[in-house]
Amino acid sequence: MKHVTLSFDCTAKPRYLAIAEALRQAIRQGMLVAGEVLPSARALAEQCACHRHTIMAAYNELVAEGWIVGKERSAYRVIDTLPDHFFAAQQQAKSAEKLAMDFVFARQIETADLISQDGFTHRFQSGLPDLRCFPKTEFKSCWSDAFKHPFEQLLGYSDCAGHALLRQEIATYLRRVRSVVNRDILITHGSQEAIFMVGQLLLKAGDHVAVEALGYPPAWEALRASGAELIGIPVDQQGMEIDALAKQLKKGKIKLIYTTPLHQYPTTVTLPIDRRLALYDLAAQYQVPILEDDYDHEFHYRSQPLAPLAAHDPCGLVIYASTFSKVLYPSARCGFMALPKKLFGPLVEMKRIISRQNDTLLQLAIALWMQQGGLDRHMRKMRRLYEARRDAMAEALNHYVVDWHLPDGGMAIWVDCHQDTQQLADKARQNEVYVMPETQFRLDDQPGTHLRLGFANQTLEECMQGLAKIWKVK
Numbered sequence: 001m002k003h004v005t006l007s008f009d010c011t012a013k014p015r016y017l018a019i020a021e022a023l024r025q026a027i028r029q030g031m032l033v034a035g036e037v038l039p040s041a042r043a044l045a046e047q048c049a050c051h052r053h054t055i056m057a058a059y060n061e062l063v064a065e066g067w068i069v070g071k072e073r074s075a076y077r078v079i080d081t082l083p084d085h086f087f088a089a090q091q092q093a094k095s096a097e098k099l100a101m102d103f104v105f106a107r108q109i110e111t112a113d114l115i116s117q118d119g120f121t122h123r124f125q126s127g128l129p130d131l132r133c134f135p136k137t138e139f140k141s142c143w144s145d146a147f148k149h150p151f152e153q154l155l156g157y158s159d160c161a162g163h164a165l166l167r168q169e170i171a172t173y174l175r176r177v178r179s180v181v182n183r184d185i186l187i188t189h190g191s192q193e194a195i196f197m198v199g200q201l202l203l204k205a206g207d208h209v210a211v212e213a214l215g216y217p218p219a220w221e222a223l224r225a226s227g228a229e230l231i232g233i234p235v236d237q238q239g240m241e242i243d244a245l246a247k248q249l250k251k252g253k254i255k256l257i258y259t260t261p262l263h264q265y266p267t268t269v270t271l272p273i274d275r276r277l278a279l280y281d282l283a284a285q286y287q288v289p290i291l292e293d294d295y296d297h298e299f300h301y302r303s304q305p306l307a308p309l310a311a312h313d314p315c316g317l318v319i320y321a322s323t324f325s326k327v328l329y330p331s332a333r334c335g336f337m338a339l340p341k342k343l344f345g346p347l348v349e350m351k352r353i354i355s356r357q358n359d360t361l362l363q364l365a366i367a368l369w370m371q372q373g374g375l376d377r378h379m380r381k382m383r384r385l386y387e388a389r390r391d392a393m394a395e396a397l398n399h400y401v402v403d404w405h406l407p408d409g410g411m412a413i414w415v416d417c418h419q420d421t422q423q424l425a426d427k428a429r430q431n432e433v434y435v436m437p438e439t440q441f442r443l444d445d446q447p448g449t450h451l452r453l454g455f456a457n458q459t460l461e462e463c464m465q466g467l468a469k470i471w472k473v474k
Contacts, residue, residue: 037077122432124463128330130382138374155361160351161351162186163360169371178307179307195291197351199256203223204226205226205228209231210231212240213233214442217441220443233248242279245282260294262297263296263410266436271306294321301409303408386455390413396464401471415450418449421435421439422437
């Protein structure tokens with residue numbers, strides 16, 4: 001029988017009511033969860049130094065209020081569906097962190113329901129790397145090397161900003177590959193935590209955030225957790241429309257700009273130099289920070305990718321977030337921010353409050369892998385493979401009545417199907433195929449005619465078979 005630690009004060013109310021209130025708080029705080037069996041009246045009476053009848057009176061109070069349930073000759077347990085008034089009060093009392101995690105968890109569950117069912121034989125999932133190609137043996141050796149370091153440092157608490165060697169390796173990599181320099185590195189649980197932290201630091205209820213009207217819903221949910229309102233900026237074939245952004249900035253309520261300028265999510269287009277300069281000039285004019293989400297920088301196939309906005313940031317306005325999810329494996333939950341110095345301290349303190357730190361062993365293994373050249377080797381291999389898969393999918397799409405623009409990079413193709421793609425996705429599901437319709441990426445939840453077809457996680461044969469189940473050959 002589970003022991004429950006209760007704290008109650010009998011000076012202002014009868015003991016049974018004080019104990020009942022303590023049990024309510026235990027349920028609210030998650031110490032007791034829905035369906036969990038409560039201690040017997042005798043055991044709890046002994047713990048609380050009172051008569052068993054006092055505990056029975058407390059239990060009866062909670063039964064009457066709808067918190068617990070009990071049957072004759074059986075134990076009391078927390079009711080499966082808690083009272084409505086609890087949820088209303090609890091929703092108001094939740095911290096911004098918990099709200100964001102709820103939103104993210106709901107999105108993960110929704111997605112997991114779609115992609116984990118055995119019925120799917122083909123998954124055109126956006127942004128998922130081919131995990132079959134991950135260099136498991138090589139990375140395992142880095143884990144082994146990590147274990148050779150002093151265990152007191154590996155298994156204990158460490159710097160909230162992240163392991164020193166990983167931060168150093170990332171800083172070197174950013175300077176060498178992405179032209180981002182003079183930044184303080186903060187390790188996060190993927191880019192999702194980074195976006196949430198920025199929202200909590202810079203936003204408050206009533207603020208507005210400019211986001212691409214076609215964009216990444218988990219990021220929107222993380223930003224909404226601050227109480228801010230999202231303002232959609234239209235996206236065309238060159239990315240965010242800067243004139244529309246300027247009109248919103250003039251209104252004075254925009255406090256943050258969130259953007260994916262390289263391989264815009266979901267359309268895959270890249271924001272050209274002239275728009276990047278105009279975007280930055282507007283941000284500098286209105287002193288509005290830019291949160292740049294650069295989620296798959298290395299997977300660029302036509303020439304070198306444009307340098308991030310953070311590479312040219314004289315005003316210190318750009319907060320740069322990225323992730324290893326597309327490089328390692330999604331469950332690693334390891335990302336990072338490259339920050340202007342003025343924001344590093346406040347965000348490290350927020351990291352300490354929210355999640356304290358990332359797994360030190362994993363951080364060190366990644367750092368050693370980078371140090372030994374493993375990341376560069378893996379990137380070269382996967383870039384060649386994904387480019388070939390992109391070209392193969394584009395060639396295959398010629399056989400169907402669809403239009404698309406060949407992306408310069410990324411892990412998906414944005415395909416115009418000339419029909420409601422939510423209905424198309426529903427039909428594909430019946431044929432054991434998972435696709436992502438445009439409505440999933442729209443801020444206004446309106447139907448659309450596009451699919452985002454991920455090509456990275458499927459072989460050529462798997463891709464051909466899946467496409468044939470979505471459309472008939474023309």
